[in-house]
Amino acid sequence: QVQLVESGGGLVQAGGSLRLSCAASGRTFGNYVMGWFRQAPGKGREFVASISRSGAFANSADSVKGRFTISRDNAKNTVYLQMNSLKPEDTAVYYCAATTTTGSRRDGEYNYWGQGTQVTVSS
Secondary structure (H helix, E strand, C coil): CCCEEEECCEEEECCCCEEEEEEECCCCHHHCEEEEEEECCCCCEEEEEEECCCCCCEEECCCCCCCEEEEEECCCCEEEEEECCCCHHHCEEEEEEEECCCCCCCHHHCCEECCCEEEEEEC
């Protein structure tokens, strides 16, 4: 069992930056691939980025590539999402999630979810 708690969301102007954090409970954090998803009002949940168990490999959605960076610190049981050059269309609730499936972009393959943190980008 893994419990996930996100933090770091907020209101930012377009072009600004935010760093989201997701703290995981338990001693098996390193066994999980970690991902970030987001859900905008009236839309489905969208894959943002994921990172391998060791942190050596990451992938991200085309919509955030070059602007968002996912990273993890297994010693701190924490995964991060650095978001730069934010746009109004990045406004959403951001969720972190854990899976045992390598390279997954499908939310249905993620077993554990945080409660989400709101990110609002004003124009």
